[in-house]
Amino acid sequence: MTDDAVELPADLDLEAVREALLEWYEADHRPFPWRETDDPYAILVCEVMSQQTQLDRVVDAWEAFLERWPTTADLAAADRADVVGFWSGHRLGYNNRAKYLHEAASQVEAEYDGAFPREPDELQELMGVGPYTANAVASFAFNEGDAVVDTNVKRVCYRAFDVPDDDAAFERAATALMPDGRSRAWNNAIMELGGVACTQTPRCDEAGCPWREWCGAYASGDFTAPDVPTQPSFDGSRRQFRGRIVRTLREYDELELDVLGPRIRVDYNPQGEHGRAWLLELLADLETDGLVTLETRDGEPVARLRR
Template sequence: MTADVELPDDLEAVREALVEWYEDDHRDFPWRRTDDPYAILVSEVMSQQTQLERVEEAWTAFLDRWPTTAGLAAADRSDVVGFWTGHSLGYNNRAKYLHEAARQVESEYGGEFPERPGELEELMGVGPYTANAVASFAFNEGDAVVDTNVKRVCYRAFNVPDDDAIFEDVANRLMPEGESRTWNNAVMELGGVACTKRPRCDEVGCPWREWCSAYASGDFTAPDVPTQPSFDGSRRQFRGRVIRTLREYDELRLDELGHRVRVDYSPEGTHGREWLEGLLEDLSADGLVTIDTRNGERVARLRR
């Protein structure tokens, strides 16, 4: 399923901004420093419904004890489950599946991990998401990874409808070809530290503020975030319209802008020049818009 979701025209700039932001500074989890598919699989299984900061100690201890699929495959299953329980990782079935997957790699694949998502799904307990993550982070052979954080980013930034198939489609359109390892890490990091449930756009210098619909409108609703008051007719809606209009026209006189953002705009009316100037002052305070006086007339433009 696909949807007519409009992505920015300057998509390459969107991609470059995110990758530069990620490479400049990101959380340094140890599984991001390896391309060992076994180590990455362990991190993905442990990370399911568990905070990454809690996973780090358990992941290191697990690999110290069973550093290879051969070592894990030869282990007693009760020891693996006992480790899982002892580190409060929850859902002991995940430990059983991981143990069985290691046995499969050894017995069915000669100790070598398959590289493509479809092949990785043949391993016990490895679903589409985990298979794609391992393919991406170990082999740079995956599609776009779509977790809750990525959905939140796409929903807010590009108005993607809350539909899993559409999220998959848009996420893959965003991802540069052949760059699944870096890209998936970067977009997941964006959702993990910037586009969180309570957004930290300016605090962490979100690289997509220039293009983000939520940042322009102030409406940070998302699939996993409670719905805000009605958007239709709200100041959030018109903030977004101002940003989109100025992005198209670069700069406009206030009355020209007013007529383009609402059909009932009247310079001296209730929704007139005074209302528009108040909206622009808010956007100016947020660092999004600049208001100048030129030849006796007020002119608005996006801040670059």
């Protein structure tokens, strides 16, 4: 073990730890369909969709998206409004992620001749692809990624090996744990461990956690872990109403402000708390994202979906 891995116990049998986890994962894991492919496009779609959505809910949306746009060429050629409408209709989070995914597909076609870059640094050149997503695609599509460090992995490392609650420490520990040349299998396995066994309320024995013999939390009974960020409620959120605006404009193409308002909120009142000023703020956000245009006709604001 190198000096960079000092967060792990000095006497930890790394080979035994690795073998135990990989055998556990291979014996039984959740059968998500994106785990059965090494298509970088399909994996990218999954990673973007799952940023704000439970994995169980992603399955239907992912399959429907790929049925409609099975390749980057298909997505790049699609009408952006249709892609955004799909995203909003499936409640997949911020609509600008759909716009970025559409633009990333165009980049792959125009700049890479339809072939995805393989390295995390190259993948980050794609629109909307940050370090985590780039590394996930490199791992799951090409088996050429680094250790993935998400909330589940942090929780596992903190509990099992007493890794300090520090991002750099988690990165070093996760890197030291991952066997060379196994990023696809390993990253799937350790995230699965955090997703089904080392959950916020641990299920060590029920899930047959393969790390119980090494786990400090299991030995002590202290299962505290770093706080897990919670998503704000979708109902009543700005995201919800932004999505309604996009869906409504897809149906009507363009609407005056006071015609649009009641279609997205039943208690819309032009002069009220949820009136013109509130609606204009939402439309301004969508305009900034390149999804909507606002213009004035005969003194009245008109919203139109950008094509």
